[in-house]
Amino acid sequence: MVKIAPSILSADFSNLIADVTKVEEAGCDLLHIDVMDGHFVPNITLGPPIVKSLKGKTKLPFDVHLMIENPDKYIEDFVNAGADIISVHSETCIHLHRTIQQIKKHGVKAAVALNPATPLTVIEYVLEDLDMVLIMTVNPGFGGQSFIPSMIEKIKKLKTMIEERNLNIDIQVDGGIKPDNVHLVTGAGANVIVAGSAIFNSKDIKTTVELIRKNAL
Numbered sequence: 001m002v003k004i005a006p007s008i009l010s011a012d013f014s015n016l017i018a019d020v021t022k023v024e025e026a027g028c029d030l031l032h033i034d035v036m037d038g039h040f041v042p043n044i045t046l047g048p049p050i051v052k053s054l055k056g057k058t059k060l061p062f063d064v065h066l067m068i069e070n071p072d073k074y075i076e077d078f079v080n081a082g083a084d085i086i087s088v089h090s091e092t093c094i095h096l097h098r099t100i101q102q103i104k105k106h107g108v109k110a111a112v113a114l115n116p117a118t119p120l121t122v123i124e125y126v127l128e129d130l131d132m133v134l135i136m137t138v139n140p141g142f143g144g145q146s147f148i149p150s151m152i153e154k155i156k157k158l159k160t161m162i163e164e165r166n167l168n169i170d171i172q173v174d175g176g177i178k179p180d181n182v183h184l185v186t187g188a189g190a191n192v193i194v195a196g197s198a199i200f201n202s203k204d205i206k207t208t209v210e211l212i213r214k215n216a217l
């Protein structure tokens with residue numbers, strides 16, 4: 001069974017809790033929160049106060065995707081704001097092993113995100129420590145971009161790496177996922193699906209979420 005994680009990047013920020021409630025009622029599993037700093041990625045989004053403002057107003061676990069430089073500096077703030085899963089980009093971590101331990105020390109789940117051009121070898125020696133790996137299927141920074149097909153092979157390779165070591169690690173995909181291509185990523189081994197524009201820009205959120213789930217099987 002796949003987990004669906006709507007990205008609030010495409011939600012209506014002037015009425016955020018209303019959109020969050022819609023995706024919760026539509027049966028989504030996680031709330032994907034995209035944090036961008038204008039340095040690691042060209043865009044700026046939101047920080048811990050907004051995450052905190054949603055806590056207690058939804059039962060959805062918070063899946064916080066940090067697209068920021070120097071994530072170590074902010075991990076504690078996002079934990080205190082209510083993060084349940086924290087993803088850091090390998091490209092931003094000089095001491096990736098240390099950063100992962102820092103996340104786990106707070107009792108939240110740790111994930112590493114990889115840009116499309118970043119090879120899987122960067123997680124070879126930390127895989128055992130992870131709860132999830134996030135394969136970016138677009139270059140991070142914006143919602144509404146097109147899925148990069150060469151990532152299918154990368155997902156397959158990661159799935160093999162995980163199976164060979166007998167690990168229980170989620171494979172998340174993020175970027176350009178829609179009802180009509182979700183089968184490609186789940187077929188390759190992904191089980192946590194992020195979708196922003198496909199869900200929030202659709203006329204009927206519930207039907208779209210159900211369609212993603214149906215097509216993923």
Ligand code: DX5
Binds near residue numbers: 142143
């Ligand atoms: C991209 C973000 C994604 C993005 C996905 O940098 O990490 O989570 O919001 O949006 P869609 O599904 O529209 O590609």
Ligand code: ZN
Binds near residue numbers: 032033
């Ligand atoms: Zn994201």
